Amino acid sequence: MSDVVKIKDLKVYFDIQRGFLEDILSKEKLQVKAVGGVSLTIGKGEIVSLVGESGSGKTTIGKAVLDLVPTTNGEIVFMGESLKNKNKMEKKLFRQKAQMIFQDPYQSLNPKDIILDIVAEPLIVHKLVHTEMEKIERVKNALEMAGLVPGEDFLYHYPHELSGGQRQRVAIAGAIILDPEFIVADEPVSMLDVSIRIGILSLMMDLREQKGISYLFITHDLSLAWVISDKIAILYLGKIMEIGNADIIINSCLHPYSHALTSVMPVPKVSKGKERIILQGETPDPIHLPSGCRFHPRCPKAFEKCIIDEPDLIEVSSEHFVACHLFPRGCEMID
Amino acid sequence: MELLEVKNLKTYFKTQKGMVKAVDGVSYSLDYGKVLGLVGESGCGKTTTALSIAKLLPPEGEIVSGEILLEGEDLLKLSKNKFKRKRWKDVSIIFQGAMSALNPVMKVGLQIAEALMLHEKLTYKQAMNRTKELFKLVEIDENRVSNYPHEFSGGMKQRVMIAMALACNPKVVIGDEPTTALDVMVQAQILNLLEKLKKEINMGLILITHDLSVLGEICDNVCVMYAGKIVENGTVEKIFNNHKHPYTHKLIKAFPNIHGERKLSTSIPGNPPNLLTPPSGCRFHPRCEFADEKCRTKEPELNKVGDHHFVACHYGGAFI
Numbered sequence: 001m002s003d004v005v006k007i008k009d010l011k012v013y014f015d016i017q018r019g020f021l022e023d024i025l026s027k028e029k030l031q032v033k034a035v036g037g038v039s040l041t042i043g044k045g046e047i048v049s050l051v052g053e054s055g056s057g058k059t060t061i062g063k064a065v066l067d068l069v070p071t072t073n074g075e076i077v078f079m080g081e082s083l084k085n086k087n088k089m090e091k092k093l094f095r096q097k098a099q100m101i102f103q104d105p106y107q108s109l110n111p112k113d114i115i116l117d118i119v120a121e122p123l124i125v126h127k128l129v130h131t132e133m134e135k136i137e138r139v140k141n142a143l144e145m146a147g148l149v150p151g152e153d154f155l156y157h158y159p160h161e162l163s164g165g166q167r168q169r170v171a172i173a174g175a176i177i178l179d180p181e182f183i184v185a186d187e188p189v190s191m192l193d194v195s196i197r198i199g200i201l202s203l204m205m206d207l208r209e210q211k212g213i214s215y216l217f218i219t220h221d222l223s224l225a226w227v228i229s230d231k232i233a234i235l236y237l238g239k240i241m242e243i244g245n246a247d248i249i250i251n252s253c254l255h256p257y258s259h260a261l262t263s264v265m266p267v268p269k270v271s272k273g274k275e276r277i278i279l280q281g282e283t284p285d286p287i288h289l290p291s292g293c294r295f296h297p298r299c300p301k302a303f304e305k306c307i308i309d310e311p312d313l314i315e316v317s318s319e320h321f322v323a324c325h326l327f328p329r330g331c332e333m334i335d
Numbered sequence: 336m337e338l339l340e341v342k343n344l345k346t347y348f349k350t351q352k353g354m355v356k357a358v359d360g361v362s363y364s365l366d367y368g369k370v371l372g373l374v375g376e377s378g379c380g381k382t383t384t385a386l387s388i389a390k391l392l393p394p395e396g397e398i399v400s401g402e403i404l405l406e407g408e409d410l411l412k413l414s415k416n417k418f419k420r421k422r423w424k425d426v427s428i429i430f431q432g433a434m435s436a437l438n439p440v441m442k443v444g445l446q447i448a449e450a451l452m453l454h455e456k457l458t459y460k461q462a463m464n465r466t467k468e469l470f471k472l473v474e475i476d477e478n479r480v481s482n483y484p485h486e487f488s489g490g491m492k493q494r495v496m497i498a499m500a501l502a503c504n505p506k507v508v509i510g511d512e513p514t515t516a517l518d519v520m521v522q523a524q525i526l527n528l529l530e531k532l533k534k535e536i537n538m539g540l541i542l543i544t545h546d547l548s549v550l551g552e553i554c555d556n557v558c559v560m561y562a563g564k565i566v567e568n569g570t571v572e573k574i575f576n577n578h579k580h581p582y583t584h585k586l587i588k589a590f591p592n593i594h595g596e597r598k599l600s601t602s603i604p605g606n607p608p609n610l611l612t613p614p615s616g617c618r619f620h621p622r623c624e625f626a627d628e629k630c631r632t633k634e635p636e637l638n639k640v641g642d643h644h645f646v647a648c649h650y651g652g653a654f655i
Contacts, residue, residue, distance in 0.1 A: 053518040054489075163606050193376040194545065194589045198602035205599065220518065223591040227599055250593050264523040266548025268590035269575045274552075278523045282488050 003077075004182050004214045005042040005065060005098075010035055010074035012060050012238075016287070033286050034060040036238040036294075037074070039313075042182070045212040049225035049246070051261070052235030055283050058218045061235075062184040065216060066098050067091065079181065096126055099175040103187040105167035109159040116155040119143065119174045126178065138177060146173035147203050165196035169203065176207060186218045201228055222265045226250045231319075234258045237286055237294045240313060244320035254322045256301050293325065301326060336407055338539045339365040339388075339507050344401035346380075346387045355610045357383040357396070359563040362637075365507065365539040365556075370529075372550040372571070373543045374586075375560035378607050381543045382431070384560075385509045388541075389426050390418055405507065424454050427505040429496050431512040437484040437492060444470075444480025447499045454503050469498040472535075473528060490521035494528070501532065509541045514549060526552050547590055551575060556643070559583045562608050562618040565637060569644035579640055579652025582619050617649065625654045 012035040018026075035057040042048045050058045063069045065076055067083055076083045078094055086094065102108040109118055119139045120129070129135045140151035146169040148154050159167055168188060175183055185204065189197040205228060207213050219225050225232050226246050233243040234257065242255040253262055260277040279298045284290055290297050296306040305325045313323040346358040358380040365371045373381045386392050388403055390410070403410040405425055410418060430436040438446055447469060448462035457465065467477040473494040484492060493513060500508050510529065514522040530553050533540055542554060550557050550571060557574040559567040559582065567580040578584055588600040605622045608614050617635050620626035629649050637647045646652060 053520060165606065193607070194547075194586060195376060195603035196606070198589055198599055202599050202602065222519075223593055226593060227591040227597060247597070261519065264519050265593065266519070266546060266590070267551065267594065268547040268587050268592055269551050269594070270572050271548070271551045272553070272571075276523060278527060279520050280524075282490055282521065283518075 002044050003041045004044050004046075004079060005040075005216070006077035007038060007040040007061070007065060008075040008077065010038045010061065010064055010076070011072045012057070012064050012069060013072045030287055033289060034238055035064065036289070038235075038238070038240055040233060040240070040243070042214050042216060044181075045208055045214055046231065047208065047215040047217055047229040048231045048233065049217045049219060049229040050233050050235055051219060051222050051225050053220060053283055055237070055286060056235040057238035057286075058220075058235055059186055060238075062100070062186050062216055062218050066100055066184055067094070068100075092126065096122075096178045097180050098182045098184070099178065099180040101168075101171055101175050101183060101185045101188045104191050105159075105164055105171050106191070108171055109167055111159055114156050114158055115139075115143070115162075115170055118159070118170060119177060122174060122178050128178070139173070142173040142177040143170070145176060145207070146170070147199065148173065163196075164192050165199060168192060168196075168200050172200070172203065172207075176211075176213075179211070180213060182214045182216070184216045184218070187220070188217075189224070190219070190221070197224075204228070222250070222261055223267070234261065237283060237289065239294060240321070240323065241295065242320075242322045242324075243313070248317075248320050254316060254320075254327055255324045256299050256326070257295050260300075293323075337364045337404075338367050338406060339541075340402070340404040341384070341388065342402040342404070344384065344387060344403065345399040346383050346392065347397055347399050348393075349395045349397065350611070353611050356563050356613060357610060358387065359613075360401075361558075361560070361563075361565055363556075363558050363565065363568060365541060367506075367539055368533060368537045369555045370533060370540045370542055370553050372554035372557040373541060373560060374545065374547060374550055374557060376545060376586075376607055378562075378610070379560040380563040381545075381560055382511055385428065385511055385541060385543055388507070388509065389422055389428055391422075391428070420454070423450055423505065424503040425505055426507045426509070427500040427503070429493075429500045429508065429510040429513045432516055434489060434492060434516060436496060439484050441483075442481050443484055443487065443495050444482075447480075447495070447502050450499065450502050465502070466498075469502060472501065472532070473498045489517055490524060493517060493521075493525055497525075497528065497532070501536065501538075504536070505538060507539045507541065509543065511543045512545070513542070515544070515546070522549075529553060547587060559586065562613055563610055564618060564647065565645075566619065566647045567645065568637065569641070573641065573644045577641075577644075579644075579646040579655060580619075580648050581623050581625060581654060584655050617647075625650065 013031040013033050016030040052058050064071050116139055119142055120135050123129045143151035143154055148169050189200050217229055229246050232246050232249040234241045236257050242258045260279050263277040292308050293306040293311050296302040311323045311325050313321045314329050315321050316327050342362050344361045348355040348357055375381050387398055444466045447466045451457050451462040451465055466480050470477045475494050514525050554571045557571050558565045561582050567583045585603045603622055614621050616632045617630045620630040635647045635649045637645045640646050640651050
């Protein structure tokens with residue numbers, strides 16, 4: 001499997017806006033460290049999920065991959081080419097090949113445009129169609145591919161006339177109209193009802209089958225990630241705590257944070273009295289990160305080393321990486 | 336005597352296009368120290384049912400018929416002023432979206448004390464002391480009563496909302512999606528808290544949610560709602576392990592279950608119906624693969640199929 005996207009040691013810090021006086025008086029530069037060194041590869045036709053709580057940097061990674069936020073450090077390699085040294089024209093080509101689906105279909109579609117214009121916008125921006133007929137034809141195809149059949153019935157409607165599920169399909173149609181290689185899906189179903197969700201997810205899976213699209217799937221729902229993805233990365237405060245095959249993460253995760261997350265994972269069955277690891281407190285703020293392992297203040301298994309040293313992401317078995325001092329380099333030998 | 340009994344409640348909304356039958360003949364009951372879950376998709380009438388109990392409907396909404404008995408007393412027969420005294424003291428709500436439900440320019444402690452001063456006729460000082468107790472109950476540091484909402488995180492705000500709902504020792508607390516906007520870890524914390532409070536205070540809790548997993552964690556009984564009606568009502572064990580209604584079945588199937596097979600289940604075709612013109616017969620029939628002529632014409636009643644288990648389906652689970 002060739003790699004479509006390769007993220008190398010990505011860091012995204014945001015400067016904090018402060019008053020002028022405060023700024024010159026304080027020596028320390030305050031930054032929100034949204035993403036603190038993440039490396040990841042996504043192969044052709046692969047679905048990789050980023051799972052984490054709010055503030056873990058999932059969305060920032062998604063945006064950084066698409067070059068929508070300036071990165072502080074690191075490199076994004078798309079289809080073998082680094083984005084770093086690309087000029088404007090080359091970037092435009094990249095944007096045709098990499099698309100995004102947003103979380104809220106009630107806000108991501110312009111309420112004053114008809115569906116035809118919304119879906120056709122990428123074609124116009126990239127000057128890919130020349131006649132009105134051609135435009136309508138391509139939009140119709142995209143809509144039908146996104147499950148809105150027959151496509152012409154939707155062309156002249158406004159977003160408010162459609163249901164949430166249909167809107168998300170319109171957003172997907174807009175994302176696939178340029179035949180992308182790679183899509184970042186940022187919580188694409190979290191605003192939708194359960195019965196609608198599955199339809200959207202199976203649409204995404206079908207597109208992968210038919211067109212070999214790779215996905216970076218951003219979600220807070222671990223069970224959803226498990227169902228659809230090949231690989232799952234568990235994020236905490238901007239760093240990957242554990243990454244591996246979806247089944248491994250769910251059934252035999254190693255990191256204490258993954259353990260806690262899987263233990264509180266929603267299950268549709270009677271689960272009263274189930275043993276749950278409930279972490280106390282909340283995620284610390286990403287301005288003043290804890291020393292050492294950033295999870296140590298909430299970790300039930302933390303020891304001295306965790307407070308001082310930051311653990312590296314270490315491969316414990318094939319394709320399964322963990323960043324925890326409990327699993328030091330070489331522990332795979334003992335196993 | 337049951338703590339709360341809702342009998343054949345009908346709440347309609349007047350709109351320009353006609354009457355929207357948001358809740359159309361819903362009955363359920365709740366006992367002391369129990370948790371009743373109302374589950375369904377958006378637009379199925381979960382929240383409207385709750386707002387009807389607290390009589391907090393918007394002006395277009397109207398309770399057309401039915402009875403809401405709180406310890407035998409019909410709340411619907413009370414005058415507006417009489418009910419005002421009952422609200423918050425007998426029935427309180429934990430509102431959806433704690434992020435926006437608190438007044439941003441008022442200290443959180445005062446927002447709770449306000450209700451206490453009004454309903455319990457406490458002085459400012461007494462009310463503040465009680466607020467501090469409530470903060471302890473919901474596990475927030477009592478010194479934070481003088482903070483503003485923006486100084487709290489999402490989970491903390493939700494705790495404040497819970498403290499507020501508990502301020503006057505209500506008999507019935509309605510939680511309207513109390514954990515929906517929260518992270519899983521915080522959700523687990525809040526559910527634990529509710530579970531603990533339920534035992535300590537012996538209150539009845541109605542939990543409105545679209546998330547089936549929440550039900551499994553804390554509810555005793557569950558009503559599954561679809562298009563303004565209850566399609567299945569039973570103990571949480573019955574609903575998860577021995578459900579009879581095709582909709583319940585599909586809803587549960589639609590949730591990824593890590594103990595099951597790793598694949599997407601088939602989706603429920605179509606969309607929830609428009610309640611201006613609900614489908615004839617069984618309201619689920621346009622989306623039900625087993626529907627036949629009878630389902631299209633005759634509306635099924637909520638029939639007893641077992642101990643504490645009722646299903647509104649002509650075929651009572653024969654398909655599952």
